[in-house]
Amino acid sequence: MATRMDVAKLAGVSPSTVSRVINDSGYVAAEVRERVLKAIRDLDYIPNRMARSLKMKECRQFACVIPSISNPFYHEIVMGIEETALQNGYTFSLYNMGSEKREYFKLVLEGFYDGLIFLSPFEVAQVLSLEEISRKIPTALYCDHRISYVVPHVYVNLKLAMKRNVEALIQQGHRRIIYLGQEWDLQLEGSRYQGYIESMADAGLEVLPDMTQLVPNLLDTLMVGYERTKSLAAVTRDFTAIVASNDLLAVGAIRALVESGMRVPSDVSVTGIDDVEIARLMTPTLTTTRIPKREIGNTLVMMLLDQIRNEHTANSSIEFSTEIIFRESTSYHPDKREDTGV
Amino acid sequence: MATRMDVAKLAGVSPSTVSRVINDSGYVAAEVRERVLKAIRDLDYIPNRMARSLKMKECRQFACVIPSISNPFYHEIVMGIEETALQNGYTFSLYNMGSEKREYFKLVLEGFYDGLIFLSPFEVAQVLSLEEISRKIPTALYCDHRISYVVPHVYVNLKLAMKRNVEALIQQGHRRIIYLGQEWDLQLEGSRYQGYIESMADAGLEVLPDMTQLVPNLLDTLMVGYERTKSLAAVTRDFTAIVASNDLLAVGAIRALVESGMRVPSDVSVTGIDDVEIARLMTPTLTTTRIPKREIGNTLVMMLLDQIRNEHTANSSIEFSTEIIFRESTSYHPDKREDTGV
DNA sequence: GGTCGATGTGGTCTCGAGGCCATATCCGAG
DNA sequence: CTCGGATATGGCCTCGAGACCACATCGACC
Numbered sequence: 155m156a157t158r159m160d161v162a163k164l165a166g167v168s169p170s171t172v173s174r175v176i177n178d179s180g181y182v183a184a185e186v187r188e189r190v191l192k193a194i195r196d197l198d199y200i201p202n203r204m205a206r207s208l209k210m211k212e213c214r215q216f217a218c219v220i221p222s223i224s225n226p227f228y229h230e231i232v233m234g235i236e237e238t239a240l241q242n243g244y245t246f247s248l249y250n251m252g253s254e255k256r257e258y259f260k261l262v263l264e265g266f267y268d269g270l271i272f273l274s275p276f277e278v279a280q281v282l283s284l285e286e287i288s289r290k291i292p293t294a295l296y297c298d299h300r301i302s303y304v305v306p307h308v309y310v311n312l313k314l315a316m317k318r319n320v321e322a323l324i325q326q327g328h329r330r331i332i333y334l335g336q337e338w339d340l341q342l343e344g345s346r347y348q349g350y351i352e353s354m355a356d357a358g359l360e361v362l363p364d365m366t367q368l369v370p371n372l373l374d375t376l377m378v379g380y381e382r383t384k385s386l387a388a389v390t391r392d393f394t395a396i397v398a399s400n401d402l403l404a405v406g407a408i409r410a411l412v413e414s415g416m417r418v419p420s421d422v423s424v425t426g427i428d429d430v431e432i433a434r435l436m437t438p439t440l441t442t443t444r445i446p447k448r449e450i451g452n453t454l455v456m457m458l459l460d461q462i463r464n465e466h467t468a469n470s471s472i473e474f475s476t477e478i479i480f481r482e483s484t485s486y487h488p489d490k491r492e493d494t495g496v
Numbered sequence: 497m498a499t500r501m502d503v504a505k506l507a508g509v510s511p512s513t514v515s516r517v518i519n520d521s522g523y524v525a526a527e528v529r530e531r532v533l534k535a536i537r538d539l540d541y542i543p544n545r546m547a548r549s550l551k552m553k554e555c556r557q558f559a560c561v562i563p564s565i566s567n568p569f570y571h572e573i574v575m576g577i578e579e580t581a582l583q584n585g586y587t588f589s590l591y592n593m594g595s596e597k598r599e600y601f602k603l604v605l606e607g608f609y610d611g612l613i614f615l616s617p618f619e620v621a622q623v624l625s626l627e628e629i630s631r632k633i634p635t636a637l638y639c640d641h642r643i644s645y646v647v648p649h650v651y652v653n654l655k656l657a658m659k660r661n662v663e664a665l666i667q668q669g670h671r672r673i674i675y676l677g678q679e680w681d682l683q684l685e686g687s688r689y690q691g692y693i694e695s696m697a698d699a700g701l702e703v704l705p706d707m708t709q710l711v712p713n714l715l716d717t718l719m720v721g722y723e724r725t726k727s728l729a730a731v732t733r734d735f736t737a738i739v740a741s742n743d744l745l746a747v748g749a750i751r752a753l754v755e756s757g758m759r760v761p762s763d764v765s766v767t768g769i770d771d772v773e774i775a776r777l778m779t780p781t782l783t784t785t786r787i788p789k790r791e792i793g794n795t796l797v798m799m800l801l802d803q804i805r806n807e808h809t810a811n812s813s814i815e816f817s818t819e820i821i822f823r824e825s826t827s828y829h830p831d832k833r834e835d836t837g838v
Numbered sequence: 839g840g841t842c843g844a845t846g847t848g849g850t851c852t853c854g855a856g857g858c859c860a861t862a863t864c865c866g867a868g
Numbered sequence: 869c870t871c872g873g874a875t876a877t878g879g880c881c882t883c884g885a886g887a888c889c890a891c892a893t894c895g896a897c898c
Contacts, residue, residue, distance in 0.1 A: 501854080510877065
């Protein structure tokens with residue numbers, strides 16, 4: 155790899171002049187500039203980013219950590235992030251938290267990035283203190299409920315979204331509604347599970363043990379939703395609806411129901427949350443909650459830029475609203491068996 | 497941020513000694529080592545990666561460029577890449593090619609990465625010469641057919657896979673089979689489209705203009721498959737099968753058929769390629785071609801490591817085999833209308 | 839004709855960590 | 869007692885690019 159020095163020698167000028175040509179700063183005679191540009195072309199010279207970043211103490215790159223690359227919910231957020239980052243002259247790279255979490259956090263703290271975005275901070279919090287990270291490097295979080303940390307974040311109220319889902323089902327005549335979610339739902343205030351519990355209680359409905367179906371935290375995949383529902387259906391069919399904490403689990407659940415001989419929605423209604431693309435291109439289409447994913451991505455980047463440019467961490471906390479979308483996977487009064495005493 | 501010098505001062509030693517402690521190299525007295533470690537803790541010192549990489553001329557990081565983050569086909573390859581990379585002490589970051597391609601390639605050439613993986617090199621080739629890149633930095637490609645470049649690559653023969661799909665459908669009695677794929681299929685030797693054309697010709701079946709449905713290159717999403725099929729169904733229903741060039745297009749197509757009142761598979765059979773997770777968790781489940789995605793990811797990283805460690809670019813080209821998986825979306829003899837003269 | 843400002847170019851220190859080389863001390867063998 | 873190797877530590881140059889400062893030169897204007 156050619157260096158600035160090589161270019162300087164070939165063009166018969168000093169390294170400083172090469173820098174001036176590259177960065178278009180200071181005075182350079184037109185004729186000299188041409189000579190330097192030619193030398194750059196001839197040597198195929200590309201400035202070394204490591205060196206530049208070391209000197210400048212900025213690298214114009216963000217990192218984004220996602221819990222799982224296979225959940226399409228994150229994809230659109232990522233596209234929003236990319237969009238705004240590129241517009242502002244930053245690139246960003248994506249880290250999948252699947253396996254070795256610690257490895258990646260190290261990278262971040264080692265100064266490889268100017269800012270850091272976490273989508274869903276729960277897994278992270280178990281490894282490192284988010285507040286600690288955010289004191290060292292501009293940070294922005296997305297989460298599914300308001301958080302109390304002093305870290306800038308964007309959130310949506312998914313407890314509320316879940317309440318709406320449950321209430322809609324209750325209003326449609328459902329009584330025995332299964333909750334399909336992830337284990338950490340139990341530990342969190344303001345979680346989707348809390349919304350479920352409250353709505354059931356408000357309607358005077360009992361939540362039996364079987365009705366809470368939780369899968370391990372990081373495994374919110376299609377397959378896990380499928381397997382959990384399959385085993386549930388093998389044990390009991392005494393339910394008429396499933397509220398899943400996200401669309402992937404819901405999609406898996408629907409397939410499990412079909413294979414178990416239960417029709418959706420005529421036997422069982424199913425709702426998800428996220429409104430990923432597949433939700434309206436599957437059969438049956440999925441009733442779910444729309445989240446403004448692209449806008450969330452845009453906003454997260456703006457939060458980082460704000461911290462970088464203003465040198466202060468405004469403790470910002472921005473809420474986005476959500477909207478329930480009714481589709482084919484839910485239907486009215488499917489709980490006829492109970493009404494007719496069968 | 498504390499530097500090595502700060503640590504050295506606090507511990508009352510020289511920067512060299514601090515380096516020796518950190519890298520566990522050379523001789524350091526036990527007592528001094530303790531003092532240095534304490535200083536590191538007290539100052540919360542983390543070595544600066546930029547500086548280290550600049551000096552070492554390696555950064556132990558790979559970049560992986562994917563055409564589209566929303567295609568789950570790539571997710572499992574990415575997980576395979578991650579697995580092998582971490583095992584060997586490398587991290588890697590993911591770039592979504594969606595928008596500003598050039599930006600990312602620049603980063604790579606600027607020495608931010610020790611190696612580079614392209615999943616699907618076609619988009620790339622339109623921006624930069626892959627051979628040129630691979631001369632400057634260790635590179636590995638995944639592609640869907642054998643390529644002639646002098647760049648290490650892993651490939652599967654998807655022309656063959658498509659031939660198998662088409663032939664299976666023909667054997668099941670189908671005659672009017674639609675090809676749903678991407679535009680660049682037309683320009684490539686050994687493409688899936690070639691497989692379709694050949695199989696149809698071999699069986700003496702004519703490919704009418706309407707039977708080739710191509711969507712823009714980078715947009716191989718659910719929605720595009722849906723829309724294209726929807727408009728097709730609005731124009732003609734004179735077909736009994738669709739072979740899609742990947743699962744996403746197939747999933748979109750199936751929904752479009754359902755909405756157009758055509759049942760799958762009893763009216764129309766559909767096949768995909770890739771065997772993404774949703775293929776066996778949707779209704780109907782999708783007949784498709786399994787590709788060993790995780791192994792491909794593992795191998796791509798091994799190819800990079802080989803180049804780095806051996807300092808020579810063995811012109812390696814490794815083929816993985818694929819396997820057709822029959823599921824619910826295809827069925828025998830659906831073309832009864834023709835047989836009975838209707 | 840001297841001064842000042844615009845134009846143009848090079849020298850050199852800097853960012854932070856790696857690591858070679860010089861140096862110093864100590865201990866045991868001869 | 870001396871020499872050599874093991875142990876231990878510091879000095880300083882290096883990686884490649886940024887940028888300040890010094891130093892030219894030139895033209896214009898008083």
